[in-house]
Amino acid sequence: MKHGTLTTRGDRVELRFERRLAHPPEKVWRALTDGQELAHWFPARIEGTRQSGAELRFFFAEGEPGTGKISVFDPPRVLEYTWDGDLLRWELHPEGTGCLLVFTTLPGDRANVARDATGWHFCLDNLEAAIAGNPAAGFDKERFSALNAEYAARFGLGSFPAFMLNPANRVADASLRLPGVEAYVFNGADGTQLTLCHAKSDADTGEQWRDFDEYLTVLEGRYVLSINGMEIQLDAGREFVVPRGARISGRFSAGTRTLHAFGGRGLERAGPQA
Template structure:
């Protein structure tokens, strides 16, 4: 994880992972390009002809498939392909008696970066196990690794902007549990309904909430505070959990309130996200 990075290029997000494997380059090459090897460590079964420009089919079982295309094939150094709208580039470099594997994943959903990183981290660990022992076992829980990646990749910070009507703060966070589990933890024993009190999990210090103005169980809650509004939404994420989006507004010129809201929600969301797997 130490050398893993998330950057921007041509308007897209670029995740880069490096792993040193204690196996010869040719052996690693077979494991990342042969469907009979891929099925043991890659997220799906793969059907393909090993030719640049050839179509790839990613089979997740139960009739669920996705398509891609091999964009680069240079044995035993480079294997690159599209996966739906994403692009994956696998580079192999001789490293003494072993191999340096470099994965570059290009995608659009920035806040899914930690999910992708923790997923590939687990997959490459399985790849290494396959190369070492000839078999793989189910990977352990990845939730803590995911949350560590959120911080490492800089995805734990909110954004704020000034508008003619005042400031607007926004946080977006990929979670490791579905929306119903997140909603239960946020709402506790309080049933959120328009006109009723705001459950403690949906509020932060220094901004006492007014009554709920809009609520949809498992999906959204909105309320006013003295000088603005707060909206908490739970939607679809990367497929490994819900996506949390928090938006708060405030009056023009109140920089202190904006800064306080950014820090308060950062603390709240970090604590909530890390506590969610145990809920």
């Protein structure tokens, strides 16, 4: 399977690709480390000594260079380095006359993981072509968009888009009584209210009485709703309507994102927060 997979490692996520290549590890290693070989498939030009502890610089055609450092250099088996906060690790496992390439990265920004997966998918396709002596595929905007949409559907966003995170709409933790949960509130002209919540850690809402009907959907992660003493686990994609007058509480798992629509305004914006 050529598609990348996403798993959780501690408080970060790991993006992993596996490619079986009909070439020995030594040949693939040259493609991973030699500057001329990298030019066929890697998205930037890398400058720096190829050895453990060496500082690296990454250059694009335009813009400021990126920085990184080699943490593991074990030819022809393991290469690991950082690039502007992202950890990249390449492992080569011999298999007959070929090898298994395992590429993992810990993205610094979870919100962009679908885009990152799409980019690395294309890079690995070009790596395979380069090792086989074939020309790299040119950039195909339609294919990139389609693959990016596919990865977004597989992985979710991991965060809300920037235009939804205006500090003016941010709710203070004290107002929501949800320490550890970042929330943004939007008020409708008809008196309804929409609240976006993103749990940065495990969190508990505490018990409260619902003054308005509420529509709740879990976008990512897991939310345990307690309503009138009955617990309901809501995983990503689940919806629930909480009736007015219900006695409820909720538990967020770290990383969970939820959307709440209220039949009235139960919260007021608290303004920007440090």
